[in-house]
Amino acid sequence: MVRWIAMLAGCVMAAWSGLAAAETYPARGVRLVNPFPPGSPVDFVARLAAEELQKELGQFFVVENRPGAGGTIGANYVAKARPDGYTLLVTSSSTQVIAPVVRAEMPYDPIRDFRPVSLVAQGPVLIVAHPSLPVTTLRELVDRARQSPEAIAYGSSGTGTILHLAGELFQSRTETRLLHVPFNGAVPASTALLGGQVQLMFDSISNAAPQARAGQLRALAVMTPQRFTGLPDVPTAAEAGMAGLEFPAWIGVFAPAGTPDNVVLMIERALRQRLATPVMTERMLGAGLIPELMGGAAFAAALPDQIRFIEGVAALAGVPKQ
Structure with missing residues (x-):
């Protein structure tokens, strides 16, 4: 009996100690x-x-x-x-x-x-094009891609990454076929885009916005429900006539x-x-x-x-x- 009481008291004390520690978080x-x-x-x-x-x-x-x-x-x-x-x-x-x-x-x-x-x-994912690609809107990009399947190459940070799957979502929703060129990371993919080795990228705004503001890249649309206030003139994909292109x-x-x-x-x-x-x-x-x-x-x-x-x-x- 005494042993049982001691065990019970120990359990109560342990539970109280744990509760006290949680209540004082972070200690x-x-x-x-x-x-x-x-x-x-x-x-x-x-x-x-x-x-x-x-x-x-x-x-x-x-x-x-x-x-x-x-x-x-x-x-x-x-x-x-x-x-x-x-x-x-x-x-x-x-x-x-x-x-x-x-x-x-x-x-x-x-x-x-x-x-x-x-x-x-x-x-947010930003759809950006190299200036050599003769498109200025998302609609023009879709029309050109439909006319010439796999003629437009898009770079990504690798197969199965956000930047790759955003491009795949774009193709499935717009019924187009692009040429996917995977790189070992976003930086080499972005470098290839700036150099014109690929013509398109579905890039993070944090990476692509500075080049878009400088005129090195052409921003076509953001894949979000609302516009990005840092690029107020760039429409959402839905505003550009392509619904269903929001990417998580x-x-x-x-x-x-x-x-x-x-x-x-x-x-x-x-x-x-x-x-x-x-x-x-x-x-x-x-x-x-x-x-x-x-x-x-x-x-x-x-x-x-x-x-x-x-x-x-x-x-x-x-x-x-x-």
Whole structure:
């Protein structure tokens, strides 16, 4: 009897200690894992979030880059981390929506192994052409592509990446055939476009907008529901007469599955408090991102539909699993 009481008291004390630790979160520094190299849009958001969360919650938030395998190495590291809120993932739709569709083997399940904390921003895809391609509108691009199948080459950051699948979505919706030229990353693809080795690219606004503003590239449309205010004269694909060309490209924050509710809600509220301001909006727009703060529950509900959408795009294009 005495032993049973002692065991019960120990359990109660352990539960109380765990609850107290959760209530005082964060009691030490927090790691924000970025599964991509420094300098990427994800890295920008991770460092911005770390800076603002530190101000709001009073502890160090440190960005740790763990790139490799299209972001899945860093994502898997967080998926296997202790679910206590001290290791978080700042990532894009590449690791949570696209990778499970295009990779033959996945080290984690993007739905089962993570708990979405908050969507932070959209990373719009911009359709850009080299000036040598004689088109000035999206409609002219479609007409020319229909007249000469596979005569227009578009570069991407590699087979099965966002920039490749955005091009495949374009072809399936417009009933055109382009020539896909995959590169080992967005930078060499963009370099090839600027040099005229390829004529077209479905690129991130953060990468392509400066060249479009300088007149080195011609921006035809953005693949988002609304215009990007940083390029106010560039229409959406729908405004240009091509509906159904919105592509899910975003950046958000995730915790390992099993992370306590109060911890997740605390981070979500802190992100909303610090990032939903005019100053932060301007900083994100300046980096080619559209601020969009969505709570974890709504974010989680949207992910399965996005995966199914990408599955449909990949299936229609015959994209092989890598």
